Amino acid sequence: MHVAFFVDQVFWREGPVLSTEESFILFPASFAGFVDQITFIGREAPTPGRAPYVLDGSTFSLCALPFYPNLYKLWRADPRMYRRIRESVREQSKNWDVLVICGPHPIGQLVARMCIAQGIPVVLMVRQNLIEQMSAHRGLERHAAMLAAHLLEWDFKRLARDRTVFAVGEEMTKVYSRFCNRAHNHFPCLVDRAQFEMFSQMSAGSDPRRLIKVCRLAPEKGHRFLFEAMAQLNQRGLHCHVDLVGTGAMDQELRELASKLGVASQVTFHGYVPYGRPLFDLYEKAGAMVLSSTTEGFPQVINEALSIGLPTVATTVGGIPSFLTDGETALLVPPRDVRALAGAIEKMVRAPELRERLRRNGRALMQDNILEVNRARVLGGVHDEIARRRA
Structure with a gap:
């Protein structure tokens, strides 16, 4: 054929x-x-x-x-x-x-x-x-x-x-x-059986306040809402850091926004990071994956995060809510809802038993969807x- x-x-x-x-x-x-x-x-x-x-x-x-x-x-x-x-x-x-x-x-x-x-x-x-x-x-x-x-x-x-x-x-x-x-x-x-086994040998970082976001620097990826959520969390005394992986036309605009919101020191712009050990090292340092998009198909980074056992906070857009279950395989929030996003991040940071449940259920889900x-x-x-x- x-x-x-x-x-x-x-x-x-x-x-x-x-x-x-x-x-x-x-x-x-x-x-x-x-x-x-x-x-x-x-x-x-x-x-x-x-x-x-x-x-x-x-x-x-x-x-x-x-x-x-x-x-x-x-x-x-x-x-x-x-x-x-x-x-x-x-x-x-x-x-x-x-x-x-x-x-x-x-x-x-x-x-x-x-x-x-x-x-x-x-x-x-x-x-x-x-x-x-x-x-x-x-x-x-x-x-x-x-x-x-x-x-x-x-x-x-x-x-x-x-x-x-x-x-x-x-x-x-x-x-x-x-x-x-x-x-x-x-x-x-895109995670095949061999990759799933490789990811299963990896583990998330020990600090749940260290977040990672992997995507293009584009309007629909909702970086602004994540930065605003981090600013809200600062007011509550919870200071998170995000490793931002990706390139795009909004790079300078996002740097200026982070500075304006007072979170510039809490955001590391890594730019393009090649798939493989350089990206995997960042995964293993992170305590959670965050996706704040306003629209999506189904991001491949979710498959990678679940396979590694990286707790995930994501918006209910595209194929995400029909694949993930809130509170069981991820924490899901409405798009553009800064308060809900900040609340989900805080909930995940402060609840070790929740993070463990997300790790366990996420890997089990991926086994059936490689x-x-x-x-x-x-x-x-x-x-x-x-x-x-x-x-």
Whole structure:
């Protein structure tokens, strides 16, 4: 079976080796050994190089799309780019048995319609609530982003009719269940069995006041609410420290905000930290993981935290509340609720028996949701969609 995956990622070439900088690629790449060939449909970097996540081997190939930095630049791109995309897809899709499209995405939906016209089965994967994600933007950019998001999601739902859909989280699964009768709740866990065993040998730090947050420095990640919660905790005499791992356009703005709120000395901006021992060392120093996002799909760092036994405080967005149980596998709070976030952090810091329960239950939950389990679910849906179309 030859599976094509549309992923809105940039790929680098170094000789015959493909690589990318986004960890999600590890999930579709894990299909190697269960299918004959995997073609990724994505942007090719304008210069040779190697990114952190390497796809080495004859199983993988790239249907290269013209490079564009991001979706905002895509709207202003040369119209001839779409013709080049169609030509590339038309040539390579002759060999595809099925297309899995991660969306909503304008190029992905163009590719999907081309495949449908050729009789190629199409499976949809909804990784996040796009409208919620775009609502985090500000100013005039927000209005344009929201309009585009509504149009794309409306079109993606049209594509979903009478097709198999894997949606991250119960909320998005219910939304797409109105348009098809094969919508599945999906958690794209990247922690495989070997990694789970490795993480299980690690342990959280001894100081619960030392927090860690791993994500992009972007508006929808809700750093502001965490800083405000830390300022509230200071007033109660509870001083926490957060290791902030990630890069993004808000770096300087967040530094200034931390200073304004009086928590600058309690925040360490680590920037980009490579996956592996440098990141794991920070995990083992931390007493808890905190995620204060206003929108999410399902963050991979939660899977890593649960596997390590790192108590987690998270917001009830995306797939998080349908995977985690408040008080049992994590502490969950509403998004944008500073008081609730501060209260959850204080509760976790002051209750060692609660932290131990979260550690124990989190690891047990992960045992039943490692990569191999989720891969089997998606592969089953892909095979069923192919068989149904052939019938």
